[in-house]
Amino acid sequence: MTASSRNNVRVIGKESGPTVLLAHGFGCDQNLWRLVAPVLAQRFRVVLFDHVGAGRSDLSAWSAERYATLDGYATDILDICADLELRDVVLVGHSVSAMISVLAVNRDPARFAKLVLLTPSPCYLDDGDYRGGFSRADIDELLESLDSNYLGWSATMAPVIMGNPDRPELGAELTESFCRTDPAIARVFAQTTFLSDNRADLPGVGVPTLVIQCRQDAIAPPEVGQYVHERIAGSTLVTLDATGHCPQLSAPEATAGAITTFVEASPR
């Protein structure tokens, strides 16, 4: 099994352009880039993928041990780069993938030209003077939310997961319910995402970095984006006039615009 098939990798856009690798966050899959990817594809070679456990990734590759830390996901990104022999990659990580991308870049800086952190948070939990925005009890509540949507999930998704080659109509259903994940996998991913603390990894980033945040974001508030910007030397901070945690959807033009400008800027 190659990383490309494991992570359902898709390559679109201008073959001769710079490579932009888009990493989706917790709760969705590569579909989240649907409004942004075509814009970027006009100028760049755009690589999309699903994290293992999400979208159309190979669910048999998932294991609670490997994906109990963000490092497991960072390894997958490096695997994809190696598999496709990508060089001078501009890595764009959304939400939790922002920190996954930080880990990947720190482990193999030579592979990457630039880094874009979209609505990042290095630590979701409050800790001393640091305000991540959430308490441990809040995260337990999220796990509860995932559990209470468990019954609804299993009714629609179980047939797809169990594999029904003789029922192709389930493929359509899968697209329909693109944001749904196996609850057991979602639970582990939620824990990994919201209980990780990557603040110490930020100063290690050695490639030009752009931090994009939204004016109002319940998951990664502006102070957190500011914190990330301050701890990555030489990084640029852009605050979009957008709300929510997914500016790729609420403000796709502005998001694509910010990424494009940054990719095309000559290195300082």
Place this chain on the structure above:
Amino acid sequence: MCEADGAASDAGAADANPAFSALLEDSAEDLYENAPCGYLSTLMDGTIAKINTTLLTWLGQERDELVGRRRFTDLLTVGGRIYHETHIAPTLRMHGEIGGLALELRTAGGNRLPVLVTSAVKTGPDGTAQLIRTTIFDARDRRAYEQELLRARQDADRERDRAKKLAATLQRSLLPPVLPAVPGMDVASYYHPASTDEVGGDFYDLFPLTDDTWGFFLGDVSGKGAEAAAVTSLTRYTLRAAAASDPDPVAVLRILNNVLNHEYRGADPRFCTVVYGLLVPDGTGCAITLASGGHPPAVLLPAGGDPEFCATPGGQLVGALPHARFVTVHVRLNAGDTLLLYSDGLTEARTHGRVRYSEDQLLDFLRTTAPRSATETVDAVTGLLTRFGDGVDDDTALLALSAEQ
């Protein structure tokens, strides 16, 4: 008179059907405000634009505290808010609707109200998203019911695990944990239960009878599960006890036949197929006497020749008839020769759809792979079973004995 009658009859119609007049008077606005569900309209950024009286009553809040001032996510628990931002909002943006979501609202009194939420995006004439309409149903009873279901499912999962563990333990108790070492011989075995929930019906054993003779058997009991396990247990201990008193293989099978025949003579007859063998090592190899009761024939793999069946024609099922007939065959294993006993889980495995493997194909397979010891033989056949995958739909047992080179 006629007019008076008419007036009286009009009034009578309204009196007779007050529900109808009430329906006519029901305005769309009243229906919105006091509907038996909550209505909420928000701007695309979540800011509450409109909310009905029913929902305000549930929340215990005033309209002007919320409209234009709060977002929908402000009404949710923190966990629900994260779920909203990471799952619901993206889906709404991309599909324009989402339904059947289990969330909890926080009321002004600090309580939590379990609700089921459905949202749809309203688009303008040019296709741009304008606002999100949300209906909210009180799901207290429903959620309690779902919690019961969830608990029942968790209980069922636990019970299933327990049953699996029990079956595995029972299975282990019916098979030798390790095969004893036989001087000058290589011995190997393999067992694959068809199901992890139930105890399989195949069994085998190898054990010392005296200082220089050994008994072994491999068989298959009719049925599966606890009932079959009881028969397997009885069969196994009967074979071992019978062999200790009279090592002649036919005598051993006769005793087993009597025991099963008497034990299960009622409406639930139980029987088995089995190959029993007496093994006497003699320095350069060993002499084996085999007796079979209705079991697929053992395979002899000579060191320098083609594999062949050790046929025991006419051997009858054990336990089915009061005076069953058993047949013996004598086999000699010289250095490098191997004897393989197996159950029909192997020879009746499905290979392509409904096509089953066969004894002849097994012989061909062994001829091509030409394993050179008991261990190699069991490894080769185990590999074959792995390739069959789901095609192996019955329990499968293997026992191989070879004289060392």
